[in-house]
């Protein structure tokens with residue numbers, strides 16, 4: 001009897017060990033080699049697969065070298081931000097792949113193919129991210145299939161124009177606070193030198209806190225600070241090959257990331273509980289994002305018995321709140337900071353923008369209708385988003401063999417849609433592709449791109465950024481109010497060093513001299 005049990009146990013354990021060994025061998029060697037062969041048959045070129053790490057070590061080294069020192073004051077930032085990809089294109093030609101560990105990524109820079117990938121969101125899906133990366137941003141941005149459609153449908157109304165209009169007073173309040181803070185910092189000659197970057201980060205945090213969650217920056221501060229630390233840790237994790245199960249190892253980084261996540265969730269739960277109480281007492285708005293999410297949660301609770309799966313669970317609501325705290329802050333602040341840097345360097349454009357703002361609003365607060373008359377400001381923002389896209393690239397996984405242009409991509413490869421490479425491509429934008437020239441957008445995006453899909457700072461297709469109009473409205477109000485009150489130029493201490501944490505940020509801040517303008 002004992003012998004039979006031992007034999008069964010031995011057989012089960014051996015089968016398990018063999019199955020796992022096979023899976024690991026397949027994942028780390030057989031599959032990458034098979035994909036490599038299939039890609040080479042397509043005429044795609046790249047380095048030979050190197051066990052486990054692929055090209056990651058070289059990518060990290062090249063990125064470290066490029067960002068170890070500041071660059072000259074130019075907008076030709078591709079050599080700094082994408083040095084490895086630029087070298088790969090020189091070495092292998094236009095159609096190349098790069099190994100992110102055992103997964104090959106094919107870089108796509110043809111606008112028509114990019115459009116195709118983004119429109120076929122069910123075929124080209126978001127890559128399975130490391131669970132540690134999801135601690136920073138999960139929810140809508142990572143969901144797929146029906147879950148994604150359901151969440152997108154529930155959240156969409158929070159960003160409709162009528163809702164944005166209702167949010168306007170909150171945008172003003174946040175921008176007004178910023179202007180007042182800067183005014184108190186002016187010296188007797190009406191000028192002040194400062195790093196505007198942390199102020200713009202705080203502004204974007206304050207705006208999303210007030211508009212989406214009904215609280216102010218001060219209240220949401222703990223969440224933002226934790227999320228900023230989480231973003232730094234996430235960057236380290238993203239630069240390593242992801243090994244399934246690795247996240248369970250109790251390394252100091254992993255432990256801290258999980259601790260931050262628990263803290264953020266506790267703060268959000270507290271905020272949700274407060275809102276629930278206020279809603280019950282009839283004291284809270286029903287128009288902001290948090291209320292829309294909670295209403296959906298109430299529906300889910302009511303319908304749960306009927307198994308309708310109509311709304312979001314409380315877990316879902318918490319994940320979405322976490323995402324919006326991150327997405328609402330990290331991106332718009334980046335757009336604003338590069339706009340201030342570029343307008344400092346190009347005073348003629350600063351003057352033109354100010355003249356337009358004064359012509360549309362005078363000394364008054366910007367109003368909703370006037371925002372759509374800011375033509376010069378819109379041209380400037382488009383040019384800033386072209387040269388300094390807050391998100392440099394988008395990745396998608398190929399789930400089944402897919403045709404893409406002349407290529408047949410085998411299941412298991414990923415495609416990398418490089419926003420920055422397309423935005424800086426001189427074949428698309430002309431010889432002045434790396435120069436700041438908002439004039440190119442004077443007749444709109446369609447004319448500037450000749451109808452091609454070569455300008456996509458907000459992504460595209462069904463998964464286009466849900467906060468696009470929110471971000472543009474916030475940026476327009478902020479820059480209009482800044483221009484009404486101050487003129488600005490770069491400080492001699494400004495150091496030009498674009499770098500990525502998750503988004504494209506100024507590594508050493510943005511030191512600027514502000515001067516009060518009398519209008």
Ligand code: HEM
Pocket residue numbers: 140141142152208323324327328329331332335389390391394395456457458459460462463464465466467468470471
């Ligand atoms: C200048 C500002 C912004 C830029 C450049 C930007 C850029 C992007 C891009 C490129 C994507 C597509 C990602 C992909 O396809 O993989 C995206 C998605 C998203 N963005 Fe933004 N974003 C900005 C502001 C915002 C704001 C203010 C919010 C929220 C308040 C927001 C929330 C989101 C969400 C939730 C998604 C995921 C949408 C989905 O998958 O259905 N973004 N954003």
